[in-house]
Amino acid sequence: MSFRTPNPLSSRHLNKAKLPPPDETGQEAQYLKALGEKQTPVAIKLLDGEVVRGWIEYYDQRMIRLTRDGQPNLFIFKHDIMYVSEDTGRRR
Template structure:
């Protein structure tokens, strides 16, 4: 009588059984979520109104009455002393004794001390 429980490849017919791998990395692998590579750190844009440095510098110019040169967006240069400042404008007392000038900060290219 034929033996139906045995096949020519092993004792049980059916799908192959898993064989142990002997190539290292043994043990169960933990579920470790793969992370996307971190983007390089870029500095956040600085809002100069929030730092307070502009206000501190202008206050120092007012207190010390330091002569400054203001270069406007048009290229014109004005000399004088900073008398007053706020968020949008500041007042320049010209060195030649003329009336105070109120200058919008948006119209100024830069200023420097003399």
């Protein structure tokens, strides 16, 4: 039995170093699909601070189509979105 402390520079310890988290988890498409299939009301906050509400009818790699009642539908580029959340009906 060895009582020596392990050498942190040994190759065995370098391989166990934590890797940074991935940039993409693959969960975005599944989440948007679930929201669209259920026609879940969502609030989308844009980078300029505007909040738009509706439900996601279509999405692809670059944009989301937001369908709204009584207002024109919107195609929103994903790079203009700060976040998407389920709309609970509460207004801030």
